[in-house]
Amino acid sequence: MESKEYIESGILELYVYGLLSESENDQVTAMSNKNPEIKAEILSIEKAIINLSSSFSPFISHSQFEKIKSQLELKHSKVVDIKSRGSLTAFIGWAASIVLLIGIGYQYSKINDTNDQIKTIEKQNMQLQQTVVDLDVQNKETEKVLNVVRDETNTIVALAGQTVAPTAKAKIYWNKQTQVVYVDASGLPTPPEGKEYQIWSLKLAPQLTPTSIGMLANFNDNRSKIFAVEKTGDAEAFGITLEPKGGSPTPTMEQLYTLGKV
Template sequence: METKEYIESGILELYVYGLLSESENEEVTAMAKKNPEINAEIIGIEKAIVALSSSFSPFQSVANYEKIKAKLDLNQIAIIETEPSRNWAQYIGWAAAIILMIGIGYQYNQLEQSNKQVVNIETEKAKIEKEKNEFMLKNQQSETNLAVIRDSKNTVIILGGQTVAPESSAKIYWNKETQAVYVDASGLPEPPKGMVYQVWALKLNPLTPTSIGLLEKFDENNQHIFAVNNTEEAEAFGITLEPAGGSLTPTMEQLYTLGKV
């Protein structure tokens, strides 16, 4: 590279500013020793920097300024080989620490995502298991109800609506051999809050009612078929609406359905 091109490349300014690498500094120093034009250009750059610094330093005394200028005398100036003070180990350490923190953050985020996925899978699994159990229970209940309806040994008693609820109806499935009693209450309205239907086995002469069970959790029984207590003898069956927990004797004013055997 020719001297002019070398000077115009800008490397001498970087040299004076201390921004070159060690090898580049050595190269410029060697060139300055061999080439007077390059050495003169370096001196000129240094003078320009000092002059510029002086213009921005109003508190510098005239005496100090003259001392600085004297030191820049062309016959006394010497090229100082400078070694850039760069703590690369410190920069590399910080960069490594940042990369490590980013890596840890990424791994933590991935772990959190994995944990959330596991929780979601477990939740979904529990939900499916619950739905499966509910389906199996309903299916079992449906099979039981169907068996009751199809059992030819059952006597079916139709209970018609009474004065308080003429539109109501119900059916009793009574197996006289096993004494088991099932109630189909699908024809009854849902009982008001705090009330429950109570089933009675009746003897008519004299009228003797015997409670054989409550139709509890009415809204949870989709098919409204209930198993109640067994009974040996009955001439009729009735259903009344009673306060929650039932009554010792039927409230006749709340007799919803009644039917003879």
């Protein structure tokens, strides 16, 4: 290609604007180093562009400006169009990747939130089930207590506090027909560690004869403090002593908490 054709091709304007590829830039640089006319044209274009950026300097002729303008618009539009598509594709790719990452992160966060919610709901369900069980137990205990208290066939024996515990008190609900015995221990203090209350059915004549009819085990766990003990049919009195856990064969009279005659 002759110098004139090369100059009129518009490639030099694109070179000055930095719109050529690396290989094309290298080619123009090589041509300008070999051809003074091309190098002079590059300097002229650079000067014209500088003047153009300074509000169209009067030193640039109208024909030269139009030539530069038309050549730049023609080549610039083609190159920019190609690069725009490339840039747009790259931008869309990056945008899609970012959206994908955001979407994955959002979904991961939602999954974690859902798992946490499931665990919370499961825990709440377990607590609710336990509450239902506890209420059922309480209802049964309450029903048992009411049945004992309302049973008109029961003989109620009040047990008064003794020397070791003057303020202590208890009640015996004794059905003489069925021989079933319930103890209301709500008036007794909580037994110390390693100790339990023992219930005694007493015969007073011809001599005092105590018979153990049970222990008030798990005292703290019994909310109603109503305890079912062993049956008895011939009691003349009832007493409650504090004994080592598991009970004693005979009552410890120094630890007699309550006593009452039938």
